Amino acid sequence: MPNGLGPGIYRSVPAHMEFSIEPMTENCRSVCRRREHVVLGVSPGNSFFKVPLLTDLIRWLSREFARVDIVVPDVELATTFTSLGYPTGRAARKALAEINAVRNRVVRAWQALGGPRPCDGLHLMSDLVDRSRYRTARAACEKALSEDETLRVTCREASRVVLMARRPDSEPPAEAVEQAMRYLLAELPFFIASADIFDVPSSLCFYHRPLPLAELVFSGRTVLKPGPQQAYALVRPVAPPVEPVPQGAAPGTCPPRRPGSAAPPESLHPGRGPRPSAPGPVTAHTLRVRRTRSVPPAGKRTSEGAADVSSRTVTPADPYGNLAESYDRLAQWAIDQQQESPRDRVGDFLRTFWQSRDRPVRNVLEICCGTGLMLTELARRGYVVTGLDRSAAMLEQARTRMGGKASLIRAELPDIPAPAGEFDAVVSAAGGLNYLSESQISATFGAVARLLPAGGTFTFDVFGRGFYTKFFDPSAPRVMALELDDISYIWTFIKPAEAPYVDMSYTQFSPASRAVDGEPAYIRTRDLHRYYPLSHDTVLRLAAEHGFTDPRVHDNYSSDPSGPHTLYDTWTMVRTGS
Structure with a gap:
């Protein structure tokens, strides 16, 4: 496993x-x-x-x-x-x-x-x-x-x-x-x-x-x-790594306090050297989680009503299927504690950018729209919005949220089934383009260019250089854990040698329908998400190849330019007339 x-x-x-x-x-x-x-x-x-x-x-x-x-x-x-x-x-x-x-x-x-x-x-x-x-x-x-x-x-x-x-x-x-x-x-x-x-x-x-x-x-x-x-x-x-359970410890006993919790890079204790920037190699001991009892093979129910559902494919067909119901809470945590931009700030940034251009914006397409958080913000501001996503589970959440206030399309990039020139602006405001290889993102640029008239705008965000430096250590995987109310997550960040991508493994523990021996029981689901770092030079080249002008990259929906410590790059560009 x-x-x-x-x-x-x-x-x-x-x-x-x-x-x-x-x-x-x-x-x-x-x-x-x-x-x-x-x-x-x-x-x-x-x-x-x-x-x-x-x-x-x-x-x-x-x-x-x-x-x-x-x-x-x-x-x-x-x-x-x-x-x-x-x-x-x-x-x-x-x-x-x-x-x-x-x-x-x-x-x-x-x-x-x-x-x-x-x-x-x-x-x-x-x-x-x-x-x-x-x-x-x-x-x-x-x-x-x-x-x-x-x-x-x-x-x-x-x-x-x-x-x-x-x-x-x-x-x-x-x-x-x-x-x-x-x-x-x-x-x-x-x-x-x-x-x-x-x-x-x-x-x-x-x-x-x-x-x-x-x-x-x-x-x-x-x-x-x-x-x-x-x-x-x-x-x-x-986020802190998972607490290890020492061998031989009885269920419910507390493990010893780990030295240097969360492995910050600078020790604050006299006499200690710098702490490592990430935990050591992943082993069964470093990731052992307290277990109350085993369950049958994946997908089968136990008498207690719990199940183990694992998706072991790389970026599965519906990578957010297991996360859809808890996604909004996770997104709010990312805003509160991982410096992602709140949706209203993104909306302000988009409005300022659109108003700076000659072409008025009314019809907006968001690709990789997820549960509709950004669609809701744009609709609130009076825009006519359409959302596209590959995940049926995420679109179902968006449909529940939006009612009839948005048109929703299930499709997988670079396929965007809409007429040419249909939209004044195309947006991807939740990092969805991180999943695309260079050939896929090139084809997506071409599809977006087809949808936009001259003067139409394309705005998207992807992970910045600071994000990859912070979370992906080529010397060893990094492990982080989070507990949000009744749902817990384990992330493993892996940077394969010489590969053009990095992998992030999600393990989610959500409540089972019934307790086990009077204690909370959890269903475990797993997915592996693959991300492709997108360099500034690549974006500039693709923009030129597909008829976009004035490409600019900002630090996380601000007026500041992107830099080496930027966690989230925000790109803006304009469709040319040719």
């Missing part, structure tokens, strides 16, 4: 999200290893900071650091809203509502963990700005901004991105960006002096994705210099 898992009914294994830490510089790495203090900034309006993620993040920070201070940046938030055109009174009310909402999320997360330790703290930034060391750092930041044009340009662009994220349908005027910079200026002292502000020997600030401003400040390329006791890092969520 693949992965050493035989047939069986399994008890679930509790799992918490773990996090990796990537210090910006060698000095930052040295400060991180001291693990004396960390600052978590939780920005109002940031959808990344949901209560489940905050709970796991605070749990992890409390385990790794001697002291945790959480800061809610409330200073100048109202100014951000006035920059967007809100009247002063409404801007103040909107800012207060967002501040209270995010503070309540932090409180709920900390309460779920039993409350903060005596040394920890939750602060509004307005409670800290009168501290003398904050004022000193603020003065240094203001002076640097007046002297260093590179720093000012970087801050201005960061503020522009914030405004665009809140109102992506229009470019903010220069004066609005300048006004919005006051919010960033209030945060900047923590980048360079959180150790001084909180009166600790050393301190780490962090964020979950790369920030050009942080990279500039800690690179030494600006007059604004952090102190030697100050560190910055990327801290990003990773």
Whole structure:
């Protein structure tokens, strides 16, 4: 059996999200290893900071650091809203509502963990700005901004991105960006002096994705210099591997705590070297899951009503057949904890792109539409939508969701059974093109080009370079696990040597209809999904070959360009007239 898992009914294994830490510089790495203090900034309006993620993040920070201070940046938030055109009174009310909402999320997360330790703290930034060391750092930041044009340009662009994220349908005027910079200026002292502000020997600030401003400040390329006791890092969520059950352990006993949970790349414990970036080779021992009793061969029912359904073909005919019913929950988890873009953000991006073109968009086709999450968002915005997918199970979920609000087609790419010139825009917004080999994606480009009139647009996303670096280690498979309510998943990421593809094995444990000996029983299903990395050069070549112009690649439905750490590439291009 693949992965050493035989047939069986399994008890679930509790799992918490773990996090990796990537210090910006060698000095930052040295400060991180001291693990004396960390600052978590939780920005109002940031959808990344949901209560489940905050709970796991605070749990992890409390385990790794001697002291945790959480800061809610409330200073100048109202100014951000006035920059967007809100009247002063409404801007103040909107800012207060967002501040209270995010503070309540932090409180709920900390309460779920039993409350903060005596040394920890939750602060509004307005409670800290009168501290003398904050004022000193603020003065240094203001002076640097007046002297260093590179720093000012970087801050201005960061503020522009914030405004665009809140109102992506229009470019903010220069004066609005300048006004919005006051919010960033209030945060900047923590980048360079959180150790001084909180009166600790050393301190780490962090964020979950790369920030050009942080990279500039800690690179030494600006007059604004952090102190030697100050560190910055990327801290990003990773799912924990499955808890191993030691040989001879009785059912229900707890395995020993695994060292270096989730194998983050940087150890935070003095005296330890760097942790490996992925678990070791997969064996029956590393993947053994607690079993209550065996079941008959695949597909046959037991008297308890459980079954083992395994699909062992590579990218089977209906690769999401086993996942269709739980797909929406899994998709929300990917948004909350794996940095996928929420559907409304994708919708904003598409609207902005379409409005920037000469041709109006009314009729939209989504290929690989899945359960209809993006179709629903587009229909809500007034577009006439059609969805195409190869999975009958996923289309059934979409049909239930959409009712009569969308036309649905079951077909397998590159076959798209629709008349030429039928659509103003074609979209693939859930990574479906990752499954296509180069010849298949070339044929799909040709099929999409046939459907679009001159000026029609094609937008799609695929895994970026950062995704393959993060999850696929050529030296050994990587294993991750997740528990969402009553459904559990095991993923095995495999990068075969010299192959043009990578494999991701899904093992899903969903509740059986009846318990076994009074304990929850689960049905196991397995599928193997094969993905083909798509290089930028290949996309540019295929766009030219099939009559598309102005191809651009963005970082995950944002205005930022794709880079080496991008998890999800978003491509846009326009059909030429020929």
